[in-house]
Amino acid sequence: MKLERRLAGACLLTALLALGCAGGSASGGFAGKVAGSGKQARGPNADDRSMCEWRGNSDREASEVAGPGALQPNVRRVYQLIGTGDDRHKILVCREIDTNFDGIKDVVRRYNEKGESAKEEADTNFDGRLDTWIVFAKGHLAEVRLDTDFDGNVDEWKYYATGKLARVKRDTNHDGKADIWEIYQNGKLERIGVDADADERVDRWDHDNEVRRKTEEAERKKEDEAAAKAAAKAAVDKAAAEKLNEDGPASGSKPVTHKRKKKL
Numbered sequence: 001m002k003l004e005r006r007l008a009g010a011c012l013l014t015a016l017l018a019l020g021c022a023g024g025s026a027s028g029g030f031a032g033k034v035a036g037s038g039k040q041a042r043g044p045n046a047d048d049r050s051m052c053e054w055r056g057n058s059d060r061e062a063s064e065v066a067g068p069g070a071l072q073p074n075v076r077r078v079y080q081l082i083g084t085g086d087d088r089h090k091i092l093v094c095r096e097i098d099t100n101f102d103g104i105k106d107v108v109r110r111y112n113e114k115g116e117s118a119k120e121e122a123d124t125n126f127d128g129r130l131d132t133w134i135v136f137a138k139g140h141l142a143e144v145r146l147d148t149d150f151d152g153n154v155d156e157w158k159y160y161a162t163g164k165l166a167r168v169k170r171d172t173n174h175d176g177k178a179d180i181w182e183i184y185q186n187g188k189l190e191r192i193g194v195d196a197d198a199d200e201r202v203d204r205w206d207h208d209n210e211v212r213r214k215t216e217e218a219e220r221k222k223e224d225e226a227a228a229k230a231a232a233k234a235a236v237d238k239a240a241a242e243k244l245n246e247d248g249p250a251s252g253s254k255p256v257t258h259k260r261k262k263k264l
């Protein structure tokens, strides 16, 4: 025991001296790239609770870099190796980050075969449990599910249309059922539905009057403009028709033709 503790101490000291600690059960291929910081109690070889699938996978490759503010590599990118010979290339399939530098990965994003973001999961309060789930569609934000009180149950659902917030469901009394619905227009809150008796049905719609007033005003303005345009066009058409009646048919082209013919 004592010897182990001494070894661990020596290891930490070595890490503090930025010489790295090569002892212990090294896993992964990154031990040599890591400069120990001493700030982190966890060594570079400690389990960082990777959420990307790559270990023991021969057609996957991982790389690690230190992101902004990080003393040790905290960003891992996992690539899928595709094709053979000259056609051999790799595509990013997963990226995970230790955002609070405690040595544990807390955000993971997965990509589809086109390289677009597909899904993201995160532990935003660093309690070791996921509390944020994001789904992308064609690279755009499509759905976000949140466990805002970190009890393990989702209590906020956000839905997006072409990247813009369209709908939100909230479970405000944390009984597992949504009781507030928010409807957005052009990313702005338009109305709120409230379920007062916990039967998951809206009992009351509260409109955001200011937003509604503006939306209606904009619609009215658009209609007025369209009507004004139509009226102006009708007036022009009418004037043209009247002129045609006054001058008689085909009068417009006569003078030019006449003059030319006379000159010749």
Ligand SMILES: [Ca+2]
Binding pocket: 098, 099, 100, 101, 102, 103, 104, 105, 106, 126
């Ligand atoms: Ca972390």
Ligand SMILES: [Ca+2]
Binding pocket: 122, 123, 124, 125, 126, 127, 128, 129, 130, 131, 150
């Ligand atoms: Ca969490």
Ligand SMILES: [Ca+2]
Binding pocket: 146, 147, 148, 149, 150, 151, 152, 153, 154, 155, 174
């Ligand atoms: Ca919750």
